[in-house]
Amino acid sequence: MIERIVAPPLGANAYLILDEKKALVDVGGDFGFIHRAISKYIDVKDLDYIVLTHTHFDHASATKDLREVSGAEVLVHEKEYEFAKLQNFSSFTFGINFPPFEADRLLNEGDEIDLGRLKLKIIHTPGHTPGSICLYEKDERIMFTGDTVFPNGGFGRVDLPGGNPPLMIESLKRLTEFDIEIMYPGHDEPVNSANEHVKISLKFARMFL
Ligand SMILES: [Zn+2]
Numbered sequence: 001m002i003e004r005i006v007a008p009p010l011g012a013n014a015y016l017i018l019d020e021k022k023a024l025v026d027v028g029g030d031f032g033f034i035h036r037a038i039s040k041y042i043d044v045k046d047l048d049y050i051v052l053t054h055t056h057f058d059h060a061s062a063t064k065d066l067r068e069v070s071g072a073e074v075l076v077h078e079k080e081y082e083f084a085k086l087q088n089f090s091s092f093t094f095g096i097n098f099p100p101f102e103a104d105r106l107l108n109e110g111d112e113i114d115l116g117r118l119k120l121k122i123i124h125t126p127g128h129t130p131g132s133i134c135l136y137e138k139d140e141r142i143m144f145t146g147d148t149v150f151p152n153g154g155f156g157r158v159d160l161p162g163g164n165p166p167l168m169i170e171s172l173k174r175l176t177e178f179d180i181e182i183m184y185p186g187h188d189e190p191v192n193s194a195n196e197h198v199k200i201s202l203k204f205a206r207m208f209l
Pocket residue numbers: 054056059128147156
């Protein structure tokens with residue numbers, strides 16, 4: 001029901017969720033690759049939603065092409081979309097093409113994406129970028145965490161444009177309040193007993209930020 005796709009160019013995780021509605025959480029930076037990867041599971045035209053945890057190029061620069069070809073709606077946090085436009089859809093890396101994309105729905109804290117069985121709640125977790133989000137499914141106790149928190153005490157960089165160390169600590173603290181069994185991070189492998197991982201990330205962030 002949840003397929004992990006490791007997407008070029010930097011190995012960001014995209015997650016294809018196959019529920020009554022089909023959603024892709026992050027798309028990576030290579031349209032041809034993600035198109036082929038999704039096609040193994042569904043007709044790309046059946047994709048309903050593209051949900052972006054944030055707009056760094058390694059997670060999001062294939063968005064415009066995938067939106068056009070699939071007809072899927074692009075969902076992104078309001079502040080993140082603003083940030084992407086302000087940054088002029090910068091790739092931070094010379095030579096990577098990041099075509100500007102249109103958003104179809106701007107997300108805010110507490111909003112819900114209803115996929116049928118799974119209902120993803122938007123948790124606004126700024127720190128890595130201004131509009132980074134995590135997506136929480138409370139019955140399944142799963143969370144998609146983008147580049148906010150990684151397994152084994154990891155957390156996202158705060159030294160890129162839009163990064164904010166105090167907000168990162170605040171966001172990690174908030175995440176410790178959720179009951180999470182499985183974490184689906186934006187890089188690295190999904191893990192069980194995610195609560196413990198998040199606690200260690202908060203501890204490390206307080207030590208190092
Ligand atoms: Zn990032």
